[in-house]
Amino acid sequence: MEQQCCVCGEPLDEMNVSRCRGCGGYFHQAWSTKSEVPQCGKYWIDEDSYALVFACARCLRAVPVPQHQPDDHGGLE
Ligand SMILES: [Zn+2]
Numbered sequence: 001m002e003q004q005c006c007v008c009g010e011p012l013d014e015m016n017v018s019r020c021r022g023c024g025g026y027f028h029q030a031w032s033t034k035s036e037v038p039q040c041g042k043y044w045i046d047e048d049s050y051a052l053v054f055a056c057a058r059c060l061r062a063v064p065v066p067q068h069q070p071d072d073h074g075g076l077e
């Protein structure tokens, strides 16, 4: 049975794949820089649990990344 990437729809191999914690889908995650697998998601260390967190590009786009607005203009006149 062949899995497909939930982001780009291309078939997945058994090595370079991760599971998104957002949608539960599998996506391309290149573990070797030599592999020709596209990066269809991201992973990072969760600061609370120190666990690796995976998310596919679709979910990353759906969840807006909080941005800090430089909004401290007070006292510069
Ligand atoms: Zn993909």
Ligand SMILES: [Zn+2]
Pocket (backbone or CB within 6 Å): 020, 021, 022, 023, 024, 025, 055, 056, 057, 058, 059, 060
């Ligand atoms: Zn996802």
